[in-house]
Amino acid sequence: MNTVAAGPTVPELVEAAAERYGDRPFLRVGRTARTYAETREAAAAMAGALAAQGCRPGDRVAALLGNRVELVDLFLGCAWLGAVAVPLNTALRGRSLEHALREARPRFLYAEPEPAGRAVEAGYPGTVWVAGETATPHPGEATGPPPHPGGATPLPPSPVRPQDTAAVLFTSGTTGPARGVRCPQAQFVWWGRTVSDALRLTSDDVLFTCLPLFHTNALNTLAQAMTVGACVVVGERFSASRFWRQAADAGATTVHLLGAMVPMLLAGPPGPDDRAHRVWRGLSPATPGPLWEPFRERFGVTLVDGFGSTETNLVIGSTPERHRPGYMGTVRPGFDARVVDGDLGPVPDGTPGELLVRSHRPFAFATGYLGDPEPAPDSWRRTGDRVVREPDGWFRFVDRIKDVIRRRGENISSYEVEAAVRTHPAVVTAAAFPVASELAEDEVMIAVVLRPGCEPDPADLARHCARELPAFAVPRYIETVAELPLTETGKVRKAVLRERGVTPGTWDRDRASGVRAAGSTGRESWRAAGP
CATH class of the missing domain: 3.30.300.30 (ANL, C-terminal domain)
Known part of the structure; x- marks a missing residue:
């Protein structure tokens, strides 16, 4: 597998991929299609557009945008400039939106019209850019239309460091208030390397995701594609009835799912779209074991499981050729994992306990939550997941400890x-x-x-x-x-x-x-x- 020799920052990854893959297709989202070279130009120009609006390195720029090219531009442009992208769940409203904005304290907000209004109602005091419009919905500090790479003066990449925060991503908040995770530049590069290796991606692959770009799973498909020169197609919101037709239209060879989507796809009536596609593998964390073989038999797709989180990386995983239904996989190179009891002491193989993980790759994990001190780069991280390690090194998920x-x-x-x-x-x-x-x-x-x-x-x-x-x-x-x-x-x-x-x-x-x-x-x- 040929991969780019990029350093551990997003601008270095973008530049190295553009140098190596140039005119190869990189991105399709909505009506926009870009090559690798065009993506580098768009990142540099978006950084220039942000700077022209007063954005500086270290500033946080929140987004309430769906799966559209503006969010890709914002993420890459912020990383290029040294600013921090904060993609927010577009469904947030009321107190949950107030909480996220209060925690993130963004200087700017880029949003679609309806969520922009919600943010204003939630008391957001900063500059609001409205996608597709030239005015703000409140008398803020806006200096002009939303930043856009078209016609902007490109900037050279800022001298960002691997440990510098590239994005703040919020947890799902299923067991408590959502928390903002500081995701460093290097974490995205390592996501690209670890997942592309586990999936055995090559430059001939087309990755299709309809997961939201405010989530680490979808956002990291960009790094996975750049690592090997593949193309990534970003679809709209997941629909079980339209999924395989969308994958076929994308020309996808790989799909990105969540385990909860697998039973939804299997529940639909069999149809001609089930196998009318090129997909042969899919990343699908937390897939129930009994559904693995029926999924492959019906759709012709081998599922790859694994453990990763907004705070970590692909620490545990399987591969298309080495998998075990119902198991997350084995520890991936560059990481450690152990299972402990309530006192953080090790438990024997076959005994449920909490999963702790550690990285030997520099800044492959998040640098903590907003407001918290940074943990030591090589420290063990608690996951809150209850797992079992089998004697042969395979890990099985049991439950979230809180569940x-x-x-x-x-x-x-x-x-x-x-x-x-x-x-x-x-x-x-x-x-x-x-x-x-x-x-x-x-x-x-x-x-x-x-x-x-x-x-x-x-x-x-x-x-x-x-x-x-x-x-x-x-x-x-x-x-x-x-x-x-x-x-x-x-x-x-x-x-x-x-x-x-x-x-x-x-x-x-x-x-x-x-x-x-x-x-x-x-x-x-x-x-x-x-x-």
Whole structure:
């Protein structure tokens, strides 16, 4: 695999890729298509446009932009100038938007019209640039139209260092308030190197992502492509019904997914688009093991799993030729991982514990959260994930530590409950979470999304779970929902489910007659709708 010999900063990566790959296609987003050489020119010109608007190295520039070329330009232009891009979740509003803006303290905000108005309502006091317009929606300090590389005077790259912050990316906030992560220049370069190596990318590849560019998964496809000279196509928001047609139109050989998207794609009816594409591999962290082989059989795509986060890098992963369904993979070169107990002492292989990770690559990890001191570059980082390391070095995800359910003195993995529920033929996806028990611990509740044409039969699902799970993990409460509350990156907002809890429409196993005797050997099916 030929890769560019770039130093560990984004401008060096852009320049090295342009020198090596020149007129090769690099980016397609919306109606814009650019070569590598044109991308370098756009980054330098965007830096000039930002500087002309008063932006200086170290300034933070927030964005409330969808998957459009302006966000790519802003990220690369800020990195080139030495400013800091702060891509924000476009769904933020009210207090959550106030929180993000207060934490990030950006000097400038570049937004589409509607979220720009939301930011003003949230009290943002700085300069607002509105995409596609020349005016600001409030009497701020705007000096002109939004910065744009077209016609701007290009600047030489600023002398940024690998440890300098290139972007602040906010966590999903599924278990608490979202936190701004300081992502250094080198972290993006290492993301490009580690993921392109794990996926075995080459200059002949076309990467397709419809994940939001404010998330590290999608943003780092730019670095992955630059590392090997591939092309990246940025699509609009994920749609299970249109996904394979969009991938085919992109000419994609590689797709970027999240594990939650896999059951959604499998739930759709088979059709001619299932194999009418060139995709043969997909990066899909947290894919449920039982879905791995059905996905490959139906779509012809080999899934690659792994562990990485906004704060870290691809520390653990598999490859297209070396994988194990249901496992994250093994430790990648340049990183360490260990599993520890509550006192941070090591636990034996095969024992669940918290995952700690460490990097030997310079500034491949984030330099901390906004407002926190920088950790030592080679220090162990806590992940908050409960995992198991097998004796042969393969790691298996168990649960987020905060999502573990405590019932009858046992720790129950919500992830494993969800995996069992999803094996029922009528279930598209599910979320398991704790609700209050009369015994001062937790009860297990699941919210279930059914396949089209199926009617709820919670007693049947309870019997199914009794065959797949230990008795203490079988859900007591089952509720059918049209959809799960998700973040923009496809993670289930379990805090919403926990807060809602048991409703009048929730089925209670303890109150249903005959369910305690579940465990029949036949494979019942959820009732199909109709006569």
